[in-house]
Amino acid sequence: MTKSAPPVPRKASKAEGTVLNVFSHGILIIWAIMVVMPLLWAVMTSFKTDRAIFTSPWALPDKLHFENWSRAWTEAHMSDYFLNTILVVGGSLIGTLLFGSMAAYVLARFEFPGNRFIYFLFIGGMSFPIILALVPLFYVLQNMALLNTLHGLVLVYIAYSLPFTVFFLTAFFRTLPTSVAEAAFMDGASHTRTFFQVMLPMAKPGLISVGIFNFLGQWNQYLLPTVLNTEQDQKVLSQGLVQLAVSQGYKGDWSGLFAGLVMAMLPVLAAYIIFQRQVVAGLTAGAVK
Numbered sequence: 001m002t003k004s005a006p007p008v009p010r011k012a013s014k015a016e017g018t019v020l021n022v023f024s025h026g027i028l029i030i031w032a033i034m035v036v037m038p039l040l041w042a043v044m045t046s047f048k049t050d051r052a053i054f055t056s057p058w059a060l061p062d063k064l065h066f067e068n069w070s071r072a073w074t075e076a077h078m079s080d081y082f083l084n085t086i087l088v089v090g091g092s093l094i095g096t097l098l099f100g101s102m103a104a105y106v107l108a109r110f111e112f113p114g115n116r117f118i119y120f121l122f123i124g125g126m127s128f129p130i131i132l133a134l135v136p137l138f139y140v141l142q143n144m145a146l147l148n149t150l151h152g153l154v155l156v157y158i159a160y161s162l163p164f165t166v167f168f169l170t171a172f173f174r175t176l177p178t179s180v181a182e183a184a185f186m187d188g189a190s191h192t193r194t195f196f197q198v199m200l201p202m203a204k205p206g207l208i209s210v211g212i213f214n215f216l217g218q219w220n221q222y223l224l225p226t227v228l229n230t231e232q233d234q235k236v237l238s239q240g241l242v243q244l245a246v247s248q249g250y251k252g253d254w255s256g257l258f259a260g261l262v263m264a265m266l267p268v269l270a271a272y273i274i275f276q277r278q279v280v281a282g283l284t285a286g287a288v289k
Contacts (some may be wrong), residue, residue, distance in 0.1 A: 039265070046258040053254050065255065069263070072244070072256040078263055080233065081240030088150055088225075088236060089218045092157035096214055097207055099158065100165030105195055107166070108173035109181070119170065125163030134227050141228055148231040156224055161214045168213075172206035173199070208278035212271060219268055237264045 045053055046068055048061045072078045107119050137156060138147070146152030176199060184194040200207075222238040229235065235243070241264060244257050 039269075042258055042265070043262050046255065046262045048255055048258075050254050053258075068255040068259040071253070072259040072263065076240070076244050076253070076256055076260060078237070078240060078244075078260045081235055081237045082263065084150060084234060085219065085236040085238075088153050088157065089215065091151070091154040092161065092218055093211060093214055095154065095158040096161040096165050097211055100162050100210070101169055101200060101203065101207065102195070103162075104166045104169035105173050105199060108170045109178075109199075119166075122163045122166040126167060130160060130223065134223070137224075138227060148229055148234055150229075150234060153225060153229050153236075156228060157218050157221070160224065161218065165210050165214060168210045169203065169206055172203055176202050205278050208275050212275055215271055216268060219264075 041058075044061065045057070047064045047066070048068075049065060052059070052061065103122070107115060141147040141152050141156070144152075146155065180198060180202065181194055184198045189198070220238060221236075222242070225236050225239055229239070241257070241260055244253065244260055
């Protein structure tokens with residue numbers, strides 16, 4: 001007859017849980033400081049003069065120099081780069097979510113010959129390094145008269161973002177109940193109406209989650225526009241920031257550079273703060289069916 005192990009004292013287990021809780025919270029606090037401090041320092045530096053940036057980099061600014069922001073917005077042409085980025089990212093994000101959700105819905109809800117093959121083609125696109133496609137992309141856009149155009153960059157962004165979008169949304173559409181779609185079909189709704197009026201609103205958390213990820217990747221994209229978009233009046237924010245940092249040489253406008261950097265960060269931070277609950281909901285929706 002085997003003897004059972006003695007039960008763990010309740011006080012000991014409670015103490016271990018408290019120590020583990022304090023340790024995990026400590027790690028999270030350290031991580032938060034490591035992430036937040038550079039952002040706060042960049043914002044603080046954007047309101048300093050160039051002299052104050054080098055003489056007292058960690059001190060608070062003597063006053064808020066809003067002329068740094070106005071100079072970066074007008075003289076450094078950040079307004080033009082900002083507008084170009086909004087047009088490119090906005091158009092590509094809408095196209096990516098539209099085409100990606102349509103493809104993912106068909107792959108997730110319908111069985112037909114070649115379904116898995118098409119799905120794995122999209123999955124394979126996620127493992128293909130974009131740097132290997134730069135030269136073919138350049139000549140394809142050149143032959144189609146889309147080189148150095150914003151709409152050409154939009155098409156490239158859509159193609160670049162579709163594999164992950166289809167992969168993410170296919171798994172999400174599989175978690176949605178089939179009874180709702182069947183009820184819509186029974187009421188006489190077509191496949192198109194069922195998708196746009198029934199299934200797509202139900203997939204809102206997933207759309208927001210994958211939209212945020214695509215927004216981050218497309219907003220901060222630098223390699224693709226550098227190769228495919230070299231016209232001065234067509235450049236996006238990432239190219240503008242590099243030009244602002246390099247073109248001045250040793251007489252760089254550091255305060256204007258930090259102001260432009262904060263301008264580029266604000267939309268990303270605002271989007272994540274506004275939709276953070278939807279992002280978490282979208283990521284955890286597939287965990288429980």
